[in-house]
Amino acid sequence: MKEHKRKFVKRGTLFLLITIITTLLINQAYISSILPQKQVFRKEAAWQVDKEQLDNTLQYAFFGDSHTLYATNPNFINNSYNFASTAEGYIETYYKVRKIVEIDNIQLQTIILEVDPHTFSTLPRANEGLFRNLRYYTSFIPLKDIAKHKEQSVISLAIENTLPIIGKGDEILSQVVSSDIDKGWIKSKKTFEDKDKEKIAHTQYKRHFTEKPQLIHQKTFTYFQELLKFAQTNDINVILITYPLSQEYLDQLQENNIDLDAFYATLPSTYPLLEYQNLFVNNPEYFGDADHLNEFGAEKFSKQLQTDLTLS
């Protein structure tokens, strides 16, 4: 029996070592060659270069998720920058704004915050979706804070952070699409008008809302309020904004009895609200899908936004 045990320990240790070394090597290759190609890391790298030309002040900073990311082209809005990222919620945005102000030392004059119907919805804000690009967030948020938000153990998060390769097979095979980043804005070349619009709108709606839609995810809303407090403390103006949606997406909201009036009534009335939901309901050519603008939509929308911001 001792012979068997010895053989098992000897071979097991050797095999384990080979496994660990191979995993670490592949992980390192992923960290150095694939991870930097991901949008969030490329955006951060671009921001670090762009901020040098800013004179430490930024007039308009846009925050939100993919709606903001694709819709706001800062080239058409004076002294502005698009900080949005896909699937971002206000817990992430709160830390991000603090990083820009406290670590990057940028004086933000006005932050423009997305308040679309799905922004506080419970479904996209589930814990597992939080801090999706963990390594990006751990560069400025303590791991234990993230663990608290995700309700996950620090150990498992530390493993995930050290070995970002875990579960990323599809990403490696599909290659990260290197779309152009321009002052934080991502150009969408997709088209919507030639597709099955109702179906796409339905799929998108289902990504945003549960069977019984709950429009306010309390934790996200709390951090939205914290962000407003932070803005107040740091003399930052706040503007709330809703982005253009396709007619088909709005139909989905209506069919599912989403009470938008009640939702907007919950938002603080002390801040100006710019509403663009219905801006392009007759222009499917401006959408990349049911609720995201493409490059043409972004240009048209950003020009309109510049005018409105100047007027306000």
Add this chain to the structure above:
Amino acid sequence: MLFNSLHFLIFFPIVLLIYFTIAHKYRWILLLLSSYYFYMSWKPEYIILIMISTLIDYIAGIQIHKSVTKARKKRFLILSLFTNLGLLFAFKYFNFFSESTRALLQHFAIPLDPMTLKVLLPVGISFYTFQTLSYTIDIYRGKLKPQRHLGIFAVYVAFFPQLVAGPIERAKNLLPQFLEKHNFDYKRATDGLKLMLWGFFKKIVIADRLAVLVNTVYNDPTGFTGIPLILATVFFAFQIYCDFSGYSDIAIGSAQMMGFKLMDNFKRPYFSRSVSEFWKRWHISLSTWFRDYIYIPLGGNKVSKPRWHLNIAIVFLLSGLWHGASWTFVVWGAIHGALLIFERLAKPIKDKLFTSTRIIKLPKLTHLLEIAFTFSVVTIAWIFFRANSITDAWYILTHLFTNLSLAQLNVQMGAKWISLIVAVGVIAFMELVHVIQEHKSIRQFMSNKPLLLRWAVYLAIILAIIIFGVFNQTPFIYFQF
């Protein structure tokens, strides 16, 4: 505790290390404590249910054996049946029957607001209930002697590798193994490890990956028609197989590492050439349980034809209900019962058809056709198993072949093309392994290969789990039963 959790990856090696370090006479204590800890890490208070079952069946077993008169034996058997099935009914079926009664009376305009229990379904209750029932029934039948060591009997009821999702072991097979002294055996341990590895691959890489795609469609079926419905249904067939057989492999493998031999639970069921063969290859520990404790006592096939068919129907309705307290499971069971009866009735016609078309002279083609037909009907039945309601299942069934368009399939299923391709790829890889297994044991197949190649294969599987695994710790589907 989930097998696919960090918790288990720490727990199991510790148990294993202590198990082979301590003397044999203390091992039952370690197994009992670790099994209770394993169960209590989910919901501690529900361990009481296991303890009640253990105590009642321990006493009932001894009393049945001791009793001289048949009437007294029966009294203790009834005590065991009443306790175990009573707990099962209260925690699993009470609300279902209560709700069904309310719906039925409402149909006749009789208003009733029956009581419902606000309880969580104890994980694995159907599994350990059936396992302990087989113990007392076997003693009653004189096939087994009772275990007088309460501790060892308690380990038999709560043995952690198979406690929450089987295989449902028979006392005759498992109980004596707790009395045997297991020395560490290199081959047995590495074989167990390999089986666990394969189980993890099936669960984390295949089942949990498919779950994402299946859930998108099945949680909102009316948003889909045609190909996405077909694809999600076929994916579910593989999801449930990989989820459940993956669990069984990890259970059997971990027990094997400690020196225990649990029964096989799956034998590549989708290679079955008939529905009856499917049930000899799928969840074997449950189907043999129903055969031995329900079907044969009802008369099996040694009765008139109508009675025989009735026996099949009863067994499959009960099997459906065993899976879950919902009409979807009852219908799923009924479909399987009907398929088995139909298969028996249609056999002469099928044989005649195969002979007249001379297909019978092409045995490989015949097998292939039979496999394809069996897989199709079993997969269609899975619709009822997975659907959230009968209405959903009916919608899926009636819209499988409408609007058969591949356009924007990935967008429709809310997934990237690469996820669909990887999903098909991993299923194909598993089936390739199954094709080899149909001809010879994979262990045998691998043992002839050089060590370097073997290690490369194991390493590739581990890396596939790490890189292509879905790590959201999805519970095993069969935990809910």
